[in-house]
Amino acid sequence: MKDFAALFSAIDQTTRTTAKTKALAEYFGHASDDDKLWTIALFSGRRPRRAVTTTDLRAWAAEEAGIPLWLLEDCYPIVGDLAETIALLLPPPETVSDLSLSHWIGELRALHDIAPEDRPARIRAAWAQLDETERFLFNKLITGGFRIGVSRKLMTRALAEATGQDEAVLAHKLMGSWTPDRTSYHALIEAEDPAADQSRPYPFYLAYQLDDPAAELGSPQDWQAEWKWDGIRGQVILRGGETHVWSRGEELMTDRFPELTRAADFLPMGTVFDGEIVTWDGTQPMPFNSLQQRIGRKTVPKKLLKEAPVILLAYDLLEDQGQDLRDTPLRDRRARLEALLADLPPEAPLRASPVIGFDSWDGLAQTRAEARAHRAEGVMLKRRDSPYLSGRKKGDWWKWKLEPLTVDAVMIYAQQGSGRRANLFTDFTFAVWKGNELVPFTKAYSGLTDAEFDRITTWVRRNTQARFGPVRQVTPEHVFEIAFEGIHESPRHKSGIALRFPRMARWRQDKPIDEANTLEDLRDMLSTYG
Amino acid sequence: MVSGAAAPIVGLMTEPVLTFTDRGIYCPAGDFFIDPWRPVDRALITHGHADHARPGHTHYLATDAALPVMRHRLGEITAQGIAYGETRQIGGAQVSFHPAGHIPGSAQIRVEVAGEVWVVSGDYKTTPDGLCEPFEPVRCHSFISECTFGLPVFKWHDQRSVASEINAWWAANRAAGRFSLLGAYSLGKAQRLLSLLEPQGPILTHGAVEATNAILRDQGYTLPDTTHVTPALNPKEVPGALVIAPPSALGSQWARRFRPASTGFASGWMRLRGIRRRRAMDRGFVISDHADWDGLHAAIRDTGAENIYVTHGYTDIFARWLNERGWNAQVVPTEFGGEEEDSAPAEAAE
Ligand SMILES: [Zn+2]
Numbered sequence: 001m002k003d004f005a006a007l008f009s010a011i012d013q014t015t016r017t018t019a020k021t022k023a024l025a026e027y028f029g030h031a032s033d034d035d036k037l038w039t040i041a042l043f044s045g046r047r048p049r050r051a052v053t054t055t056d057l058r059a060w061a062a063e064e065a066g067i068p069l070w071l072l073e074d075c076y077p078i079v080g081d082l083a084e085t086i087a088l089l090l091p092p093p094e095t096v097s098d099l100s101l102s103h104w105i106g107e108l109r110a111l112h113d114i115a116p117e118d119r120p121a122r123i124r125a126a127w128a129q130l131d132e133t134e135r136f137l138f139n140k141l142i143t144g145g146f147r148i149g150v151s152r153k154l155m156t157r158a159l160a161e162a163t164g165q166d167e168a169v170l171a172h173k174l175m176g177s178w179t180p181d182r183t184s185y186h187a188l189i190e191a192e193d194p195a196a197d198q199s200r201p202y203p204f205y206l207a208y209q210l211d212d213p214a215a216e217l218g219s220p221q222d223w224q225a226e227w228k229w230d231g232i233r234g235q236v237i238l239r240g241g242e243t244h245v246w247s248r249g250e251e252l253m254t255d256r257f258p259e260l261t262r263a264a265d266f267l268p269m270g271t272v273f274d275g276e277i278v279t280w281d282g283t284q285p286m287p288f289n290s291l292q293q294r295i296g297r298k299t300v301p302k303k304l305l306k307e308a309p310v311i312l313l314a315y316d317l318l319e320d321q322g323q324d325l326r327d328t329p330l331r332d333r334r335a336r337l338e339a340l341l342a343d344l345p346p347e348a349p350l351r352a353s354p355v356i357g358f359d360s361w362d363g364l365a366q367t368r369a370e371a372r373a374h375r376a377e378g379v380m381l382k383r384r385d386s387p388y389l390s391g392r393k394k395g396d397w398w399k400w401k402l403e404p405l406t407v408d409a410v411m412i413y414a415q416q417g418s419g420r421r422a423n424l425f426t427d428f429t430f431a432v433w434k435g436n437e438l439v440p441f442t443k444a445y446s447g448l449t450d451a452e453f454d455r456i457t458t459w460v461r462r463n464t465q466a467r468f469g470p471v472r473q474v475t476p477e478h479v480f481e482i483a484f485e486g487i488h489e490s491p492r493h494k495s496g497i498a499l500r501f502p503r504m505a506r507w508r509q510d511k512p513i514d515e516a517n518t519l520e521d522l523r524d525m526l527s528t529y530g
Numbered sequence: 531m532v533s534g535a536a537a538p539i540v541g542l543m544t545e546p547v548l549t550f551t552d553r554g555i556y557c558p559a560g561d562f563f564i565d566p567w568r569p570v571d572r573a574l575i576t577h578g579h580a581d582h583a584r585p586g587h588t589h590y591l592a593t594d595a596a597l598p599v600m601r602h603r604l605g606e607i608t609a610q611g612i613a614y615g616e617t618r619q620i621g622g623a624q625v626s627f628h629p630a631g632h633i634p635g636s637a638q639i640r641v642e643v644a645g646e647v648w649v650v651s652g653d654y655k656t657t658p659d660g661l662c663e664p665f666e667p668v669r670c671h672s673f674i675s676e677c678t679f680g681l682p683v684f685k686w687h688d689q690r691s692v693a694s695e696i697n698a699w700w701a702a703n704r705a706a707g708r709f710s711l712l713g714a715y716s717l718g719k720a721q722r723l724l725s726l727l728e729p730q731g732p733i734l735t736h737g738a739v740e741a742t743n744a745i746l747r748d749q750g751y752t753l754p755d756t757t758h759v760t761p762a763l764n765p766k767e768v769p770g771a772l773v774i775a776p777p778s779a780l781g782s783q784w785a786r787r788f789r790p791a792s793t794g795f796a797s798g799w800m801r802l803r804g805i806r807r808r809r810a811m812d813r814g815f816v817i818s819d820h821a822d823w824d825g826l827h828a829a830i831r832d833t834g835a836e837n838i839y840v841t842h843g844y845t846d847i848f849a850r851w852l853n854e855r856g857w858n859a860q861v862v863p864t865e866f867g868g869e870e871e872d873s874a875p876a877e878a879a880e
């Protein structure tokens with residue numbers, strides 16, 4: 001564990017990407033195959049099967065630290081991470097050991113096979129021989145969520161450096177549903193034809209936000225425009241007689257969207273589409289909250305399948321007749337995509353996301369302004385001669401979103417953040433006027449600079465009128481411009497409306513509170529955009 | 531309170547030794563305030579940090595050791611000095627100042643009225659740091675304690691081990707041809723860090739730090755040689771130097787002349803990884819001029835006080851814990867506390 005802890009510290013102690021990559025590459029150069037495999041797994045979002053519940057873990061840790069459970073529970077939101085909270089609370093270790101990362105993972109896996117009453121002693125024995133950093137990592141193995149400033153891309157680059165393999169090839173090898181329990185470092189990374197996983201998706205190509213004027217992209221003839229849908233990015237893979245659906249977060253979602261598996265009834269095997277999963281009313285996508293009902297469900301009730309059916313709006317063809325098309329220019333991939341989907345019957349769960357014709361950037365800007373009427377968030381711009389790259393790379397794909405909707409609202413409640421923002425007031429509730437009354441309608445957490453959060457925090461402390469647990473009611477004095485992407489009806493909210501992606505666009509220190517918007521204004525927006 | 535229940539016990543009817551007002555902690559018997567945050571006639575000041583020593587009072591009283599820095603920061607003030615341990619009668623109150631171990635010159639203030647003793651801790655640290663006057667426990671009936679780091683997750687490592695981390699970081703940066711930019715509050719923390727550095731190259735200081743250094747050196751505190759960064763200074767002539775500056779200067783144009791550099795920040799808040807990451811510095815060194823969880827407990831225990839008033843920091847949680855452990859603990863309501871420190875852990879004067 002010492003060298004994994006050293007790797008973690010090296011990564012955690014620098015903000016420089018090059019230094020992080022170097023530390024990782026060095027680690028990959030000397031660690032054992034088992035440790036390497038687990039490191040790759042952890043940094044790509046995988047983790048050992050959960051061996052103990054976090055409820056048990058909290059109880060054992062409080063006991064070990066000699067504090068009541070409530071005190072641990074109160075520390076947790078301030079620290080922001082349970083694994084870290086526990087690591088900081090425990091008394092210093094009694095002895096030191098240097099057992100490997102895979103040893104401790106094996107130890108956690110073994111917990112499944114021992115009697116529940118014997119488990120706390122095993123965890124305590126581990127804590128007693130690990131230092132603060134090692135404990136944090138050990139606890140992380142239990143609680144999951146290894147986000148420690150190493151993106152998958154960075155990890156892949158370091159692995160490429162250490163193995164001499166091509167980064168894109170490695171990225172593809174690391175996609176899909178492999179788990180360290182069922183593969184080896186050799187099979188995953190070194191073997192020539194690594195298990196040829198039929199369900200393995202291609203790395204997604206991600207677009208950047210277009211901030212400069214579109215005209216700077218050059219001639220409109222070189223660009224293809226499509227609607228930017230507000231759905232779930234996904235790959236639909238038809239191989240070996242089966243359909244697989246992957247999210248951009250590399251979650252296998254086939255069971256969640258059973259409609260899409262019917263793609264195999266209409267299309268040949270050896271085909272992979274990239275597109276947007278949306279709920280579909282027969283002619284256009286339904287509002288995002290209908291898709292939201294689908295997202296959380298692993299099995300979908302019949303009624304919901306009927307009320308909120310999904311389709312894939314396909315915008316790219318990555319594989320055709322078993323052939324990887326990613327190096328083919330977009331114009332050719334698009335032609336093949338259209339040919340494949342051209343004659344499908346209406347019940348097929350796939351259609352080509354339409355291309356928006358335009359001959360000038362001004363003309364496209366006008367079309368983009370109508371995006372909301374098409375249930376889109378804006379337009380996508382893709383260079384016609386571009387290959388399908390992997391990851392986020394500037395230049396060939398741009399998202400050109402609509403300006404967000406905005407309202408001016410009054411801050412009425414404030415709550416402290418956690419983790420990075422522990423001890424700062426960062427979570428606010430906003431209200432609009434209904435007659436002389438301020439009605440809360442949304443919360444927002446992001447959008448201010450650190451300096452602004454520092455200032456508002458000082459202000460909140462001095463202007464607290466009442467406390468409800470961690471929530472402080474503050475003097476209604478500050479107006480913020482709240483930006484959001486969509487608005488819809490919500491009986492669950494006091495105001496009757498809910499916003500999509502609300503955030504603070506600006507602190508309107510120039511505005512007195514009586515100039516904030518009204519509930520009526522929001523209702524008007526609801527009828528226009530909802 | 532149920533009406534008619536007022537018992538005819540004299541002790542309950544008299545005014546408390548100290549009360550909490552909208553201007554700060556007030557002593558009715560002596561008609562003075564302690565660390566008030568609005569202008570008052572007579573202010574007793576625990577130490578020179580901005581959230582304790584504020585401008586605008588008519589008369590100041592502070593330790594002889596704290597006054598020079600206060601005069602530097604506040605300009606023309608009418609102030610009297612007092613030695614540690616010296617007793618002074620103010621109206622019906624006897625007051626004395628006792629080392630708080632927080633920064634040079636810092637004090638706890640003891641107030642005695644008719645045999646009842648209250649102590650205001652100001653900011654304090656129980657472990658000696660070799661630079662400032664070490665903390666001295668003072669017996670009392672009621673103790674008004676800060677609890678900036680009043681959570682069990684805050685436990686400081688030994689000062690020597692933090693010192694060797696900092697020295698190793700500096701050495702590694704020198705070997706890699708980088709400057710070491712260390713962020714620290716200009717009064718107290720900066721000088722404590724200076725006293726921990728092993729001589730291995732030039733030490734440069736920001737003006738705010740150097741001004742404090744000069745005052746403390748004059749008072750007889752021992753600090754290593756430092757070079758004030760002026761526009762005339764050529765960074766090329768001091769390769770591998772360690773630069774100490776207030777955190778705000780590190781992110782500014784001022785710091786850009788020192789490149790390439792590794793950045794570090796020294797504060798108790800660096801114990802939390804989330805806050806460490808928010809600073810976006812390469813290194814966070816966990817070193818504080820406040821008591822940690824164990825230090826707070828030791829201090830409270832050693833006062834022998836039954837009544838504990840907590841202020842600054844995680845007051846609700848800390849008071850609940852103390853009450854469960856048998857103390858009579860109360861939170862000094864927030865609006866009574868100048869909360870610079872916990873409102874902005876990253877920027878405020880510790
Ligand atoms: Zn303070």
Ligand SMILES: [Zn+2]
Nearest residue numbers: 579653879880
């Ligand atoms: Zn202080």
